[in-house]
Amino acid sequence: MTGGTDARPRASAAGGAVPDLGVGVGLRVPHYRYIFDQWPSVDFFEIISENFMVDGGLPLRNLDRILERYRVVLHGVSLGIGSADELDDAYLAKLKALARRTRTPWFSDHLCWSQIDGTHLHDLLPLPYTAEVAEHVAERARIVQDLVGIPFALENLSSYLSFRESTMSEWDFYREVVERAGCWMMLDVNNVYVSSVNHGFDPWTFLDAIPWDRVIQIHVAGHSDRPDGTVLDTHDQAVKPIVWELYRYACERTGGVSTVLEWDDHFVSFPETHAEALKARSYRDGAARAT
Amino acid sequence: MTVLRVRPEARARLRRLQRSFADSVRTPLLILEDGHGLREESYDPMCVAAIADSPGCPGTRRLGVYNQQYWFRLLTVMQQELPLLRRLIGLTGFNRMVAAYLDLFPSRDASLARLSDRLVEFLNGDERWGSQLLRQAGLLDHLYIRAFDAADGAPLGMDGLSAERAARLLAEPVRFAPAWKLFREDWRLVQARLEARASSDDDAVIAPDPGIGYWAIYRDRHRGVIQEQVDANQYRLLALLDAGQTLTSSCAILAGEIGADACRRLEGSIGEWFHRWARLGWFTATA
Numbered sequence: 001m002t003g004g005t006d007a008r009p010r011a012s013a014a015g016g017a018v019p020d021l022g023v024g025v026g027l028r029v030p031h032y033r034y035i036f037d038q039w040p041s042v043d044f045f046e047i048i049s050e051n052f053m054v055d056g057g058l059p060l061r062n063l064d065r066i067l068e069r070y071r072v073v074l075h076g077v078s079l080g081i082g083s084a085d086e087l088d089d090a091y092l093a094k095l096k097a098l099a100r101r102t103r104t105p106w107f108s109d110h111l112c113w114s115q116i117d118g119t120h121l122h123d124l125l126p127l128p129y130t131a132e133v134a135e136h137v138a139e140r141a142r143i144v145q146d147l148v149g150i151p152f153a154l155e156n157l158s159s160y161l162s163f164r165e166s167t168m169s170e171w172d173f174y175r176e177v178v179e180r181a182g183c184w185m186m187l188d189v190n191n192v193y194v195s196s197v198n199h200g201f202d203p204w205t206f207l208d209a210i211p212w213d214r215v216i217q218i219h220v221a222g223h224s225d226r227p228d229g230t231v232l233d234t235h236d237q238a239v240k241p242i243v244w245e246l247y248r249y250a251c252e253r254t255g256g257v258s259t260v261l262e263w264d265d266h267f268v269s270f271p272e273t274h275a276e277a278l279k280a281r282s283y284r285d286g287a288a289r290a291t
Numbered sequence: 292m293t294v295l296r297v298r299p300e301a302r303a304r305l306r307r308l309q310r311s312f313a314d315s316v317r318t319p320l321l322i323l324e325d326g327h328g329l330r331e332e333s334y335d336p337m338c339v340a341a342i343a344d345s346p347g348c349p350g351t352r353r354l355g356v357y358n359q360q361y362w363f364r365l366l367t368v369m370q371q372e373l374p375l376l377r378r379l380i381g382l383t384g385f386n387r388m389v390a391a392y393l394d395l396f397p398s399r400d401a402s403l404a405r406l407s408d409r410l411v412e413f414l415n416g417d418e419r420w421g422s423q424l425l426r427q428a429g430l431l432d433h434l435y436i437r438a439f440d441a442a443d444g445a446p447l448g449m450d451g452l453s454a455e456r457a458a459r460l461l462a463e464p465v466r467f468a469p470a471w472k473l474f475r476e477d478w479r480l481v482q483a484r485l486e487a488r489a490s491s492d493d494d495a496v497i498a499p500d501p502g503i504g505y506w507a508i509y510r511d512r513h514r515g516v517i518q519e520q521v522d523a524n525q526y527r528l529l530a531l532l533d534a535g536q537t538l539t540s541s542c543a544i545l546a547g548e549i550g551a552d553a554c555r556r557l558e559g560s561i562g563e564w565f566h567r568w569a570r571l572g573w574f575t576a577t578a
């Protein structure tokens with residue numbers, strides 16, 4: 001792939017389920033011009049699936065240009081795997097078509113719900129953590145993974161509230177869902193931190209409960225501290241040191257898996273964004289040396 | 292691992308919780324000239340009761356984070372997607388209009404790009420926001436949105452047409468590219484929209500001059516959405532073709548409307564127009 005990756009996919013992660021693509025960046029519109037002018041060397045890009053689940057036009061033209069030179073993985077925001085609604089067949093058909101077009105080795109979405117009674121709230125909303133809700137989600141995740149036909153990874157949420165009826169911790173719920181579903185984890189270490197502050201738990205406890213052989217991708221991102229002591233998952237700045245520390249720990253446990261920096265607001269130039277992402281390499285390399 | 296059967300009651304319980312959460316998240320903001328406020332007292336009591344207390348931050352305030360995020364996200368998308376309406380109404384009024392629209396027509400699609408799908412229907416039926424000017428402006432903004440990611444059709448090639456193919460073109464309905472849209476304005480709205488987009492940080496209200504205009508909105512070969520002005524006869528011909536008339540029958544109808552003399556003067560031009568429009572990619576090849 002000319003102009004694209006110089007870090008060839010390492011052997012594999014998660015017992016060979018998927019390749020380790022290295023360190024990538026979330027593909028965002030403000031960076032298109034730079035990318036198409038310079039074709040920087042980037043291990044891979046992660047795209048927001050819904051932005052390209054369209055009939056035609058510029059989004060698909062841009063995507064096809066990217067695909068000529070780079071590996072791409074899909075990351076969705078609207079599947080709503082935890083919704084009480086039926087799964088949306090039309091959505092899944094478009095997702096499958098996009099997976100084919102991009103040849104993504106896996107796809108991910110969030111452990112959340114986003115719609116009810118057909119009304120979309122366009123947000124990643126938290127679920128009550130109970131065994132039955134875990135099975136409800138797992139059942140749907142199995143169907144989705146079977147239908148799309150490639151590994152499906154669920155991302156842990158950053159959340160601002162929890163429900164009284166929850167009977168298990170977020171990390172037990174997360175593990176329960178992926179193990180029941182036979183699917184994978186897209187671990188967002190920034191989300192672990194954000195939720196740990198918002199809900200008053202120890203982020204290291206969360207990480208110690210992770211079945212690491214299920215983790216096929218990691219997200220890092222920046223967050224904002226609010227005056228009321230809560231933390232917002234804003235993706236609008238550099239990754240904070242505490243999040244890098246959590247990432248280092250995740251690298252030690254996984255030996256290094258595909259990693260993506262998410263940056264969605266107050267954009268900086270592509271080289272600056274990429275440089276921030278590439279900080280992940282030192283943690284991955286350190287973990288690789290230690291093993 | 293044993294597979295747990297999810298009891299129907301458990302799914303129904305989850306549905307009730309998500310419904311009450313959705314109602315609370317969609318609670319309208321108080322949109323003021325200098326900001327906004329949350330109506331925490333209007334959140335569904337069932338939802339509030341379902342949220343666990345957290346130290347230093349009551350459940351309603353945490354719900355407020357989602358309520359605020361919902362409106363900020365949707366208002367921001369609509370402000371970007373509907374630059375003309377925004378500048379015609381002004382930011383505060385625009386936000387109130389969007390809030391009223393989404394209250395009546397909440398999003399039914401996973402994609403934020405479909406958020407304004409029923410806006411024209413809303414404007415047509417709304418007394419406060421449904422003036423002729425705003426209805427036309429809303430339609431224009433919407434046409435640009437739909438043209439942006441409509442399907443790519445194979446353009447109709449006009450070079451080296453066989454005689455048989457040319458004859459068929461005259462006798463069969465023309466197929467327009469999915470991204471092609473026709474628009475008639477009573478104010479200089481297309482120009483106003485271009486200016487509004489070029490100064491998207493400017494919130495000053497604009498008042499376009501009256502003036503009838505006819506436009507085709509379409510995508511160029513780089514897939515950017517652009518526009519081309521057409522004259523009244525071209526507009527009428529395109530509208531007839533778009534309504535399923537053949538080129539031959541459209542010309543006959545046009546002749547009946549503008550008179551034989553005027554039509555004879557146009558005769559030489561219509562072929563040129565058609566070739567030009569085909570070169571611009573307005574038509575797609577029929578099967």
Ligand SMILES: [Fe+2]
Nearest residue numbers: 155188219262
């Ligand atoms: Fe993430």
